[in-house]
Amino acid sequence: MLRRKEGDHRGVLCVTDAFDGPRGDGPSGYLHLEEAGYLAGLRYPKRRGDYLIGRYVGKRAVAALVGEPDPAEFRIDRGVFGHPVVRGTARAGVQVSITHSGSAAAAVAFDEAHPMGIDLEQIDESRLPTLLRQLSGDERALVDQLGLPLLEAAVRLWSARESLTKAMRTGLTVPMPLLEVSAAVATVGCVRFEFRNFFQFAAMTVRLGAYCLALALPRYTRLDPLTLPAGTLGSPAEVRLG
Ligand SMILES: CC(C)(COP(=O)(O)OP(=O)(O)OC[C@H]1O[C@@H](n2cnc3c(N)ncnc32)[C@H](O)[C@@H]1OP(=O)(O)O)[C@@H](O)C(=O)NCCC(=O)NCCS
Numbered sequence: 001m002l003r004r005k006e007g008d009h010r011g012v013l014c015v016t017d018a019f020d021g022p023r024g025d026g027p028s029g030y031l032h033l034e035e036a037g038y039l040a041g042l043r044y045p046k047r048r049g050d051y052l053i054g055r056y057v058g059k060r061a062v063a064a065l066v067g068e069p070d071p072a073e074f075r076i077d078r079g080v081f082g083h084p085v086v087r088g089t090a091r092a093g094v095q096v097s098i099t100h101s102g103s104a105a106a107a108v109a110f111d112e113a114h115p116m117g118i119d120l121e122q123i124d125e126s127r128l129p130t131l132l133r134q135l136s137g138d139e140r141a142l143v144d145q146l147g148l149p150l151l152e153a154a155v156r157l158w159s160a161r162e163s164l165t166k167a168m169r170t171g172l173t174v175p176m177p178l179l180e181v182s183a184a185v186a187t188v189g190c191v192r193f194e195f196r197n198f199f200q201f202a203a204m205t206v207r208l209g210a211y212c213l214a215l216a217l218p219r220y221t222r223l224d225p226l227t228l229p230a231g232t233l234g235s236p237a238e239v240r241l242g
Helices: 033-040 045-066 125-133 137-145 150-168
Strands: 012-016 075-078 084-087 094-101 104-111 117-122 181-187 190-195 201-208 211-218 237-240
Touching (some): 033 045, 045 075, 045 094, 084 094, 104 117, 104 211, 117 150, 137 181, 150 181, 150 201, 150 211
Parallel strands (some): 094 117
Antiparallel strands (some): 117 211, 181 190, 201 211
């Protein structure tokens, strides 16, 4: 439940790291014919696997939001920026954001009145130097003060930024400094980030085993972190900069 002063919205989040759907050729139980056609044109096994698991979680999330019993009845197309576009549901104005990472994927379905974006990142030590290079001085101070392992804090911040760019449909094509985080509030299981230049949005992050999940949403929306998948976090902390 996405709580707003002017009225609530609903969203559905679907996450899996145990995809047991078909990865081979041909239409599967949940793909629309046009999706199966797109899959047939994909040559690389990794891209095929990503597409399949991404469509799987995306379609389950949309189906649950709109009450569509057969996920093969509607489709998730690609928009001009590569973003997912829902077509063919009985209810209009439904959108979805999709992410895949390692063997896992996540998607959030929502109404177009309430834009959102999602990202899933592996907490991978080898990425730490690259992640730290992307941080501003203020952001580095912020991750240091969160009371989390440095790697986890840096991945959460990065993932928050990426989820924001999904909500905005730009992806990471904008200059990195524009995506700077200005505040982070940690509660048990969740760190919520705010952005210096995109103050309309916030991003909530949770840890899921070896992954970090980030959900960007309008800043004044209240989402109970306990409704997100359970995670682990050290002692609660609040850090505000600038
Ligand atoms: C979009 C982006 C942030 C995705 O990050 P990633 O680490 O590659 O991958 P993720 O698994 O987290 O997300 C991939 C999914 O994001 C979605 N996506 C792609 N582009 C998107 C965009 N511009 N806005 C919102 N969502 C987008 C898609 O659903 C995609 O999965 P799919 O291709 O299976 O449908 C990154 O690829 C990027 O910045 N790309 C550049 C965007 C670009 O060049 N667009 C063309 C401009 S003309």
